[in-house]
Amino acid sequence: MSSISPKVQNQIAQLQQVQQQLQTVLSQKAQYEIEIRETRRAEEELADLADDAVVFQSVGTVMMQKPKADVAASLKEKTETLDLRVKQLERQEQMLQGRFEHLQNQVKAALEGGPAVPSAT
Numbered sequence: 001m002s003s004i005s006p007k008v009q010n011q012i013a014q015l016q017q018v019q020q021q022l023q024t025v026l027s028q029k030a031q032y033e034i035e036i037r038e039t040r041r042a043e044e045e046l047a048d049l050a051d052d053a054v055v056f057q058s059v060g061t062v063m064m065q066k067p068k069a070d071v072a073a074s075l076k077e078k079t080e081t082l083d084l085r086v087k088q089l090e091r092q093e094q095m096l097q098g099r100f101e102h103l104q105n106q107v108k109a110a111l112e113g114g115p116a117v118p119s120a121t
Contacts, residue, residue, distance in 0.1 A: 008110045015103040022096045029089040036082045043075045 004012075049055065049068060056063045057071045 005110070008107060011103055011107050011110070015100065015107060018096055018100045018103060022093065022100060025089050025093050025096060029086055029093065032082050032086050032089065036079060036086065039075055039079045039082065043072065043079065046072050046075065 046055065046068065051068055053068055055066055055068045055071050057066045057074065058064075
């Protein structure tokens with residue numbers, strides 16, 4: 001790596017950093033998507049219950065009896081919030097993916113001695 005210019009070394013370090021950020025975003029997105037599926041499943045199960053059914057909701061470490069409509073509203077709000085977070089992570093993922101590909105092309109061009117790709121920073 002000592003024969004590689006400091007500029008290319010810096011680009012490689014940036015590439016690795018962007019790759020780690022991308023992996024973190026993908027992991028968070030996957031966790032939120034699992035939580036969305038679980039919440040939607042709970043909404044479906046709740047919809048099948050009678051309106052006067054006894055329903056409990058976890059509040060911290062305690063299970064509390066709540067009206068079905070309140071639990072349904074809470075689940076709907078949770079799903080909406082998680083959907084927004086996933087959309088935000090998808091935008092971040094796209095941005096990071098573009099930056100990753102750009103840096104990758106810059107490093108590849110520098111290592112192959114080809115024409116330099118203009119910096120986007």
